[in-house]
Amino acid sequence: MQSSTNYSQIEKRENSDWPIFQTAENINNLPFWDKRPYLFFDENQIVIKGTLKRIGKNKQIPKSYMFILLKTGQLIYLDTNQKGKIQLDLSIVLKKIELTNEENEDKQKISAIRIERFQNCSIHIWNEDNSISINVWYNRLAQFCISSNFEGFFQLHEKIDEGAFSSVFTVTSQSQEEVKNQKYAAKVYSKSLQSKIPAQQMKDFIQAECSILKIVKSQYIVKLFEIIQLEDVVILILEYVSGGTLYQILQQNVLNELMSLEILNQIMLAIKEVHHHGFVHRDIKLENIMFQSLNPIEIKLIDFGFAEKINRNKLLNGSGTAGYIAPELFQLAPYTENCDMFSLGVLFYLLLCGNSPFGTQNKELLLELNKTCNLQYLSKEWQNISSSTQKIVQKMLDKDPTKRITILELELLLDIHMNNLRFNQANSRQALNQLQNCNNVIMQNQRPAVRTVSNNKKCDDDDMSIEEKSIDNTNLINLKNSHQYYNKSKWVS
Known part of the structure; x- marks a missing residue:
């Protein structure tokens, strides 16, 4: 394909009045890219990088650049030097589209990604050599901003829950580049809710959930993979949790x-x-x-x-x-x-x-x-x-x-208390087992010698502290009922 070729978008953009996530008006006619200062990073910060074709805000002639996406959500493009960068967030909208070469007889179509930063301010990127599929780029970018594609990426299945504001379905991934048929939970907010609750309240509700789930990182918080906004619904692609509430x-x-x-x-x-x-x-x-x-x-x-x-x-x-x-x-x-x-x-x-x-x-x-x-x-x-x-x-x-x-005080108390409970339970089970062994010996010999080993001593033969004690069946029963005693001593027959 020649670099002088002009491109136009096949799919026209819908003028949806869906209010949840919208790109900002570009009142000051800002450029798409933020220029310097130079951004320093190392290789372990990179999510994905590769050479992509790009059509800029005011240009119809594509040019190749190196693109790098960092774990912080910053997207950089460069040739020999860094040219520009943007911080991806929930004000930026992605859409996978098709571009066509109108000057070419066969009207060649190319899968591309439109990244819209402001209203009427976007770029298009695509990959001609397929070294890294454009779907992979789309999936990585969608982790940080709003996407506009569901079909072809996910398959909708059964409804598993319904609440006052949303419904939850199971979905599976359809992307060949990802783990195909990977199961997710899709939390769906419908535009029709605006008839039940004020539009601003609904907007605040959805934006709060999305904003927080995008930034929190904990194994004990459900993970948000992607936010998809279509004409009538917002869909949160979430980690599938199967065990019930x-x-x-x-x-x-x-x-x-x-x-x-x-x-x-x-x-x-x-x-x-x-x-x-x-x-x-x-x-x-x-x-x-x-x-x-x-x-x-x-x-x-x-x-x-x-x-x-x-x-x-x-x-x-x-x-x-x-x-x-x-x-x-x-x-x-x-x-x-x-x-x-x-x-x-x-x-x-x-x-x-x-x-x-x-x-x-x-x-x-x-x-x-x-x-x-x-x-x-x-x-x-x-x-x-x-x-x-x-x-x-x-x-x-x-x-x-x-x-x-406070939460810090609770964390400290739980650490101490849970360790004590685990120790006492384990020690109690061990003591009861050992006392039972003692009881078996006593049934054969009414006055055996029993060795006690303090918990704060090592149990090596050379270091073992041994006391000779004489006990009978009556004392054994009393000891068995004394948690205070057998939690402190280790009994060996």
């Missing part, structure tokens, strides 16, 4: 204290990542925790539609789920990290006891008890829960947000 799990399974603490720990780490980026989740509840695996436990925090930037001066939005709302919000206090901690405390209470801390399912009464923070700690429900775990719950549900445990 925490609410569903609790209907079918009894979780012990250590399992509940592990779930709490993972949710806490997810929330810590959200807070690290200056956001609060604002809707922590059983239904918004999904299981990737129950054994070993692996959870995913989902549904960030109510999330917002932390504002310590005023309450921006008073939404929440009855029974999970921090009591200070009823006094119109600002929603801070401590409010998420209260909601997490309610969730933890439910994990341990199976009931709400407010002891009712009546919505009006629930809101009133939630407001006054009138909590129920019933002895029957708590009798098998360790005192340390009970104290953690009480610290999380403190009515006074200034006294409520």
